[in-house]
Amino acid sequence: QKEVEQNSGPLSVPEGAIASLNCTYSDRGSQSFFWYRQYSGKSPELIMSIYSNGDKEDGRFTAQLNKASQYVSLLIRDSQPSDSATYLCAGGPSTSGTYKYIFGTGTRLKVLA
Amino acid sequence: KAGVTQTPRYLIKTRGQQVTLSCSPISGHRSVSWYQQTPGQGLQFLFEYFSETQRNKGNFPGRFSGRQFSNSRSEMNVSTLELGDSALYLCASSLTPQGPNQPQHFGDGTRLSIL
Numbered sequence: 001q002k003e004v005e006q007n008s009g010p011l012s013v014p015e016g017a018i019a020s021l022n023c024t025y026s027d028r029g030s031q032s033f034f035w036y037r038q039y040s041g042k043s044p045e046l047i048m049s050i051y052s053n054g055d056k057e058d059g060r061f062t063a064q065l066n067k068a069s070q071y072v073s074l075l076i077r078d079s080q081p082s083d084s085a086t087y088l089c090a091g092g093p094s095t096s097g098t099y100k101y102i103f104g105t106g107t108r109l110k111v112l113a
Numbered sequence: 114k115a116g117v118t119q120t121p122r123y124l125i126k127t128r129g130q131q132v133t134l135s136c137s138p139i140s141g142h143r144s145v146s147w148y149q150q151t152p153g154q155g156l157q158f159l160f161e162y163f164s165e166t167q168r169n170k171g172n173f174p175g176r177f178s179g180r181q182f183s184n185s186r187s188e189m190n191v192s193t194l195e196l197g198d199s200a201l202y203l204c205a206s207s208l209t210p211q212g213p214n215q216p217q218h219f220g221d222g223t224r225l226s227i228l
Contacts, residue, residue: 032214043203043219044156051214088156093210100146100169100210101217105155 003027004091006104014112019076021107023089026070030091030102033065033072038086038106048074079111115140117206117220125226131192134223138185138206144168145187146217147179150201159202162187163210191225199227 003026013019025033032051036044050056050063050072062075072091076083086108092101118137126132138145147159158171162181179189185206191198201224205217 032216034216036219043221046216046218049214049216090156093215100161101158103148103156103158 004089004102004104006087006089006107008105009108010110011107012110012112013079015079015081017079019079019083019109019111021074021076021087021089021109023072023074023104024070025072025089025091025102027091027094027102028067028070029095031093031095032091033063034090034101035061035063035072035074036088036090036103037083038088040085044088076109079109081111081113084109084111117142117204117218119202119204119220119223121223122221123224123226125228126194127228128194128196130194131190132194132225134189134191134202134204134225136187136189136204136206136220138187138204139218142206142208142218143185144207144210144215145181145185146205146207147187147189148203148205149173150203150222151199156203159189161210168210194227196227198225200225 035048038044048063050065056063060077064073086106088106089104144163146161149157161169165181181187201222203222204220207215207217
């Protein structure tokens, strides 16, 4: 079973700090990785995608991918209370698996005002 | 551009009944995937459709089925409902399933409660 693992949290950070969310994956064939934000009672919203090793920045968000270590992370700079949500990491498609996307169970982030 | 539309938003059923959920993808998107989300299990993949054909299927019993129409709209059916089927059912669409770099966009989901 191909897996994507995340610490469930909650991860609490003060307003204005950097929040660091981490994700590991077991399928070396995974080609793309996505970060989704999900507010309570809402559907997941795509915030970042990353396909190559290294960093990708978009506004306050930076995604990092290390395929050798099978590790993906999301950094949120200048965290705001509105960033409080569950962040889902997803990997796929895979050259070796049958599923298109595999999701982690999410990390709950709490930004304290 | 309209997003992914799921209907109904809420549904209450009793054990043994069946239910059909509907999903209209973003215009131009031809791939539709269905997920079940529960607090304990997170997002679990049900199946994916492209060009009216099921391409992938998750580890769910045969009571869960789906189909896709020529306009890319998709329906999911669950028969003989069980209490454990209570969940948020999410539909996601993408342009195509081919190759990497195809992010999925989610609808608001259908919250199904089984009494």
